[in-house]
Amino acid sequence: MSSQAILDTMAKVVALLAFLLFCWADSKDLVFQPSSMIATGPRIKAYLLGNIKDISLNVRTVFPSKLTGSIDPPSCAAEETLWNVTTEVVGMNALQVNMKLNKSLHLCGDNETDCCPKPLCVLETLQLSACVGNTVKASLLIQVKIHAHLISANPGSANQTIIPNQVYEPLGSCPCDLTPQTCDIRCCCDKDCSPEELKLFELHCFPGPFGGQLPPVPDYQCSAQREDSPDWFPFLCVISPPENNPYLGLFYNGDKITPKPRPSFQMPVLSAPVFNIYKQGNPIFTMDDQLFTIPQMAIGHCVSNAPVAFLENFSFKCLNLLDSCPTDFPLQTRPSDLRVQVNNGQGGDVTVEVRDESIGDLSNFLSNADITPDGGLVCKNVTLALDYTFYWKGNLITNITVIRSVGTVVLNGRVKLTTRYSAVFLTRDYVGDSNSGNPGYQVGKPVIAGIKRTENNTFSVQRTSLNLWKPVRDGLCSTAEKQPVLFALNSTSGCLLLVSLQNLTQCELLRDTVGSMQANLITATYAAKSGNPDSETEADWIKISYGNSSTSKGDGEGSCSGIPSHIHINIWSLVNETTEGNAQRMIQAVQVQSTLSTWTLDCGGGDFAPCADPAEAEMFEVTSSVTFIDIPVRTGPPKTRFQINFTEYDCDKNDVCWPQLAFPLTKYYSGEPHSQALAKGLILVFFFIAAAVLGTPWRQIRQAWNNSSRTVIEDS
Template sequence: MANVANISFSKLIFDASWCIFLLTSLAHTQNTVVFQPSFLTTTGPRVTAFLLGNTTDISLYVRSVFPSNTTGSIEPPSCVAEDTQWVLSREQVGKTALQFQLRLDRSLLLCGDNETETDCCPQPLCVLETLQVSACVGSTPQASLLIQVKIHALLVPGNAAPENSTVIPNQIYQPLGSCPCDLTLRACDVRCCCDRDCSAEDLKLFESHCFPVPFGGQTPADPDYQCSVQSSDNSPDWFPFLCVSSPPENNPYLGLFYQGDTIPPKPGPSFQMQALSAPEPPVLYIQGSPIFTLCDQFLTIPQMVLGQCVNNAPVAFLNNFEVRCVTLLRSCPTGPYLQTQPEDLMIQVKNGQGGGVVVDVVDEEVLDVSQFISSKDAVTSLDTGLVCENVTLGLHYKFYWKENSITSITVTRTVGTIALNDSGVLTTRYSAEFLSGDFPGDPNSGNPGYQVGRPVIAGIVDMLDNDTGPIQRTLVSLWKPVSDGLCSTVETKPILFGENSTSGCLLQVSRQNLSQCDLLRETVTTLQSSLVTATYVAKRGNPDPEMLTDWVNISFMTTNSTATMEGNPNSCYGIPSHQQIHVWSLVTGMIDGIPQREILSLQVSFGLSSWAVDCGGGDVSTCVDLMETQFFPITSSVTFIDIPINTGPPKTSFQINFTEYDCNRNDICWPELAFPVTKYYTGEQYSQSLAKGLILAFFFIAASILGTPWRQIRQAWN
């Protein structure tokens, strides 16, 4: 039960800490201060709360407040110090959090009949009041917290034991207590026959229903299977061969006994709360554990939590992520993470082996920031409006790891200059990617088999001096539409192993383009061919560029270009608008229980379609104006096909239905009756287990022949 309580309390502390991180980041972005929680009810003499936000120059004041006689509302916050029976202490936690504690400065003991001391509780309800904690900057209140206090007096029994050491005698082979079922002090426990608090009249009520030994405080009797119990007169024939010879001290309750020792008491208040301890960094990183800096602080990157971006979110080891955070700008940003300098990012991170690695920063400047900012008030010209320079538009981290340690870290900082008239919506991008290796290089997608969700590795042959050289890695991609989804602004994304996907973009086509069908087909074919520029695909997730056997050729299905002439000048036939990629994979084996998947073939084909101008809906401008455009879709898809493993000829109906001798589908397994003498038993050598089994069978046959049944047969025969 103690372990369960510790786990539950640890989870509670983790959830509270996570909420504090979330609220801290929100309060910091608004440059305000808030109490967390905003209202408290306490029944103990200690109260702990947090003040989140810009806590610089903040002073805390505590006072007792009462409802107004006319309105019934609580008095407004005040920045004047008052004398109370509470002591206020504070501690700064990070840059944007302040932890404070209120402690009751009086005794909680109930006053006796002839008590002369005033520092005691005259009534069982000792303290009943409402406290108001105000956060002020100078004489101006910024936030307030109400605390409802309701504390009862501490009741101490009259015959309490003295606070000295308790000596437990030697408990070897004895219960920890002489009567384990005696759970209530100075009271008779029902069905506990060894409880000394029970009178003779009490014992008569349940003496026939006492708890079984040894928890009832009685000495356990020797079981029937002990060799010392049965005598030669009444023992069965099998008893000498199957009885157990064991001393009575060897019993399953030895785990409840131990060598007694001195246990000093731990004095402390009746009401106490465990203080929040700082997180202890792990010795070795494991998947999911937070990454720490050399200052024992979390390495944080903005992440999405509960639908909102949190600036101070810890980075978990081996957990990749990619998020986009939306921020409404009314002025140029001044704080992190929208304004970061390279020296702010070049921090030292614990590598998991007792040392540290320094984050390597690479700057990347973006000239066209239209994909990062969008608003009706945003402007594209830097000559008008408010100009914000060196705004951090993205942070892309790459962590290189080996076993349980981090070998190196690189971050690409994307900066740009934005301009806006009144306000603008800024979309920033943050990502973290963990790559296996000692130094930056080509990441693998498995070891050796492909892992689901990792990119499919492709390659092209690097020709050196007209000879075949090593294979240079590349990727097979799909369309990744952004912003307006047009093919002119489209991006690409790699194909992930085992994940089927379909995507595309829109191509603007006019009547003039449809009058030149050959040129239109060539343009669409060029767009689609840019997705697959490789000629080889890796069989496994860790291919060797020097070994051609680790790669297979990519099959390209040529499109059957129709010779049909376009009879309508407003339409074109045979447009390769859809690219289909089929990947055949197979499970080739198991390593540590993990299936190893391998690519057997990759085929690229095109689906042809007809494009024609649509003049429906009353809009005939596209049929009249040669330069009027319409949108036509260009799509790409990938499909993964698993090849089943050949498991041999199919089973007959008798093999499927007959389960009497199938140990996996039947509770009674007759083949396992002689398991120690079969080849499946690996506890010892097969020859030794067979010899011991034959000897045991001989003894059983001899016992049955010399036992009672054969003795009765011989007597009847004589």
């Protein structure tokens, strides 16, 4: 509620009270205002209006009759209750009555009396009587229903939030629980979901730890023993604590922080991190240890003060709705505010150089507005763009420039203003190309493509990207934008093209128009194999193959065939090497294929307008898609027919694996190098043979042999 609404409400209450006091100023009757009350707290306030001379107040507890449900008539008899009554004269004929509960409202502990034995602490009906002598002049019926106050047993730690060790315990036991006190769809661990809501999506829950579902215990764990487990299971199972799991530290993001007690309405002041030199991704700081910020897009919204990361280029557009001239940053800036002293990364400072640029044509910045300066509200020097250029060398920022683009905006009502903000890091006077991996592609990074240059005879590629449709606003192709193809992410998108009967009479022109639209998505002729290719190394690039699914053309009346309405990109990738234990994904082949279709106006359903009116248009889909295909990795020569059919000794197809009988001596044991395992195994065999030769059974055999030999000699 706004402050003006609160003041209006208070004025009405005061006026109503003044009116009531005026009405009862000369009256000899007494009356309580309000006439009945429902109290839920320990304090009650009421007014007694009329002739308040020689008035006494009595409070008692009343009970409704079990037969009739009625309450006994008011009485002036005094009765002891839990309520203290005080009065205050607020006028010649008005008395303010205050009642306060004389009882503690916290739940009872051990050996406590002045407390609440249960959560519903007070439940009673009070009767407040105004008496003159023994005569009741007015009465007020109050229904009291007060609950106990739930107070923490350890209030001293109420201002501290103890975060457990995030290395071994996830910060959130239910990561998909994003909305408090609301059931998140497909989040089966959300405690806010009722059993009825869970039944709606219990078969489609988010898998894995992000859905709150921990992976099942592996069969080889000792804790996974079942009733049907074999007898030897306890001797060969693996003992591993539950903290040692594949998701160790998945939600870990820094050390735990115990905040200091402070008022909840104050934001905590975080100290700036200490650093020696800039590294890629580190935030840039000013000389007063504050983050250097530029307006950017974050989570779908424009943020006026977003930090800038070292060597991270960006370019964003922000949409602003204007119905008056802006007066605040970033739509109104001064050169002096932009001349910030920035820490260069080695303790020195770099001052931002500001260059102004005046823009006269605002057609690229304004929409649904009259861009002519005639009439309307004129807003001068509106900041339309801030383009920053950072010059760097090694880990040092050498210079910073910003081009401030300003213009005059004429407001005829509410207009939409699109502003632009960008940052580019330059070294040796050229823009460093952003990579998508080192060397293998990273999932979610743009696929790098290029166009072969023809200036000289050497191989050189100018970087570009493979694009898909990105529909915006109304979804029409005339307003659609392009978005890059992201590695390992399959996608399908498109836009709508308005086609009339008149367009379908010029099929060749329609085919060329749609074909040129699709060709603008992909202009590259080469694709990079790795995420950090060299523009002048031909081995780092592969040629893109183009083709059509069909070439037939059969135009008819009111229809056109051979329209390249769909373009599909197939990308084959392969894991062909490992760097520092991490698999590197490379692109092996790229194919771009156009699907030709026939467009015919649909006049069914009673809508004959597109077929009757040559200018009436119908929407047709122009689509694009990409599919990533993984090439399986071969780890050895192909198997022979004998190896494929003879599976007696195949450990992957049999419950009994004979080659694993001598486990430490075979290739199946990978706990240590095979040479060491073989040496240790032979030593064990030697000790076994020595123990057998020198042990008790062998001595008995030798003794029996000697006895038999001695007997033979004596007989002879």
